[in-house]
Amino acid sequence: xxxxxxxxxxxxxxxxxxxxxxxxxxxxxxxxxxxxxxxxxxxxxxxxxxxxxxxxxxxxxxxxxxxxxxxxxxxxxxxxxxxxxxxxxxxxxxxxxxxxxxxxxxxxxxxxxxxxxxxxxxxxxxxxxxxxxxxxxxxxxxxxxxxxxxxxxxxxxxxxxxxxxxxxxxxxxxxxxxxxx
Numbered sequence: 767x768x769x770x771x772x773x774x775x776x777x778x779x780x781x782x783x784x785x786x787x788x789x790x791x792x793x794x795x796x797x798x799x800x801x802x803x804x805x806x807x808x809x810x811x812x813x814x815x816x817x818x819x820x821x822x823x824x825x826x827x828x829x830x831x832x833x834x835x836x837x838x839x840x841x842x843x844x845x846x847x848x849x850x851x852x853x854x855x856x857x858x859x860x861x862x863x864x865x866x867x868x869x870x871x872x873x874x875x876x877x878x879x880x881x882x883x884x885x886x887x888x889x890x891x892x893x894x895x896x897x898x899x900x901x902x903x904x905x906x907x908x909x910x911x912x913x914x915x916x917x918x919x920x921x922x923x924x925x926x927x928x929x930x931x932x933x934x935x936x937x938x939x940x941x942x943x944x945x946x947x
Contacts, residue, residue: 769879770804773844776837777806777864778888782895784810784862789888793878793901795870802850802870802878807863813856821854841866848872882936885910890929899936901943908939 774791781789786808794803813821822838842852850867868875885899889912899910915932916923923929 768876770876771879771881771884773837773841773866774804774806774881775884775887777841778884778897780837781806781808781810781862782892784808784812786810786861786895788896788898790898791885791900793881795901795903797870797904800870802868802875803865804867805863805865807861809861812858812860812862814858818854818856822852838864844868844876848875880937881940882933885936886929886933889932890924893924901940903943906943908943910936910939 778789778791788809790805790807792803792805792807794801794805796803822842838852838854845852845866845868849869849872852864852866854862854864856862881899881901885897888895888897895912896916897910897912901908912923915928919925919928923932
């Protein structure tokens, strides 16, 4: 995938397929330590240990529409190419956490891409899922919690004007944060 935001979208879709009602997405850009860390955690079904050992195999998938699952293997390969790695922790009945790290300035690291588009896509289609997004750049942070927006909108977040506002708001906050776009 050309942008890390697309990997995050894929991970979020995995969370939703696992029955998650809440997804926490955290991006930490620590330029002094030259690290970019992305964490996606959910409260879904979790995975049995046997499945957990297989999810980074490109020829393993739980989908019935195709016989390969390339999302996690491609993300793992991208991280390892950039002096990083991927870890997955999962507990049956409690959820799964995927953490991926990259050397922030590695020449082969894909750009982060548009988290505004990614978050808007998740929330526009998955009405029942709550998303907590945190993006840290050095000593600054931006946090978005969909529960706050849902409360203000009285539960009708999926209106096209609200989704457009959400994309513009997150894009502005990302620019103000000064992280990678």
